[in-house]
Amino acid sequence: MTLKVIVFDFDGTLADTYDAFIEIANSLSEEFGYKPVNEKEQENLKNLSARDLIKQSEISVFKIPFVLKRLKSELTSKIKELEPIQDIPHCIEQLKSQGYSLGIITSNAEENVLSFLIHHELEQFFDFIYAGTTLFGKHKIIKRLLKEKQLLSHEVMYIGDETRDINSAKKSQVKSVGVTWGFNSGEALAKHQPDFLINSPYELMKILDNSQYNLMDKQSHANSLTI
Known part of the structure; x- marks a missing residue:
């Protein structure tokens, strides 16, 4: 083979892109109604699957596509810094x-x-x-x-x-x-x-x-x- x-x-x-994603996700938390992540919690995130992370954040599954779209959009302005x-x-x-x-x-x-x-x-x-x-x-x-x-x-x-x-x-x-x-x-x-x-x-x-x-x-x- x-x-x-x-x-x-x-x-x-x-x-x-890890730090940039955390920063952007936290900035959108109030708008989309999910829990922001503090510095202490960030290390624990590494042990969670994407599904577990979504569950822990308590975000509505219906909002996830819109959050992802905004994440990508916001990342555009930071991409050359990465x-x-x-x-x-x-x-x-x-x-x-x-x-x-x-x-x-x-x-x-x-x-x-x-x-x-x-x-x-x-x-x-x-x-x-x-x-x-x-x-x-x-x-x-x-x-x-x-x-x-x-x-x-x-x-x-x-x-x-x-x-x-x-x-x-x-x-x-x-x-x-x-x-x-x-x-x-x-x-x-x-x-x-x-x-x-x-x-x-x-x-x-x-x-x-x-x-x-x-x-x-x-x-x-x-x-x-x-x-």
């Missing part, structure tokens, strides 16, 4: 030089993603962007990617920082990599059993250099290969 395509989540995986996750640019360049096709699947707005990539001179490394997905709809986009690009599931790997990213990859039957530098903690991600769980971008390179990768099957579970 040969890996051909590596797909990244954007927020928290490629771009360090930095890539440390070491991500170099790793992306290395992956591209090794012949992998790189892409992004995100619930953020395409204009935000493109603005960020252009600002940091990263746009040339990515072959496609699927943006504006629903909060829990990434698996549908991954399946669409497989169909449109005529790819087999074992030819694609999805990398994300949230439990919903891991679940989306599993639903799509593609390999999943959970990263601990984003929204969810390593403990929370591990509970959802990603194929790999990494603590730095360079550990992704180690995974791909591991000769065992191409031999993995259903019986060789990821946790034994976690770095």
Whole structure:
């Protein structure tokens, strides 16, 4: 089995947007009627799935699409202030030089993603962007990617920082990599059993250099290969 395509989540995986999202979400809390998060509570958020977070915030499910739309809109004004996750640019360049096709699947707005990539001179490394997905709809986009690009599931790997990213990859039957530098903690991600769980971008390179990768099957579970 040969890996051909590596797909990244954007927020928290490629771009360090955590603090900006918390700031914007808190600024919208009164308008949309949910609890703001104080500094002490922020660390606990990393152990919650998106569904648990929504439940804890006590926001009406009917308001969520409108909150997400405003979050994306507000982020537009901050996007050029944001930095890539440390070491991500170099790793992306290395992956591209090794012949992998790189892409992004995100619930953020395409204009935000493109603005960020252009600002940091990263746009040339990515072959496609699927943006504006629903909060829990990434698996549908991954399946669409497989169909449109005529790819087999074992030819694609999805990398994300949230439990919903891991679940989306599993639903799509593609390999999943959970990263601990984003929204969810390593403990929370591990509970959802990603194929790999990494603590730095360079550990992704180690995974791909591991000769065992191409031999993995259903019986060789990821946790034994976690770095």
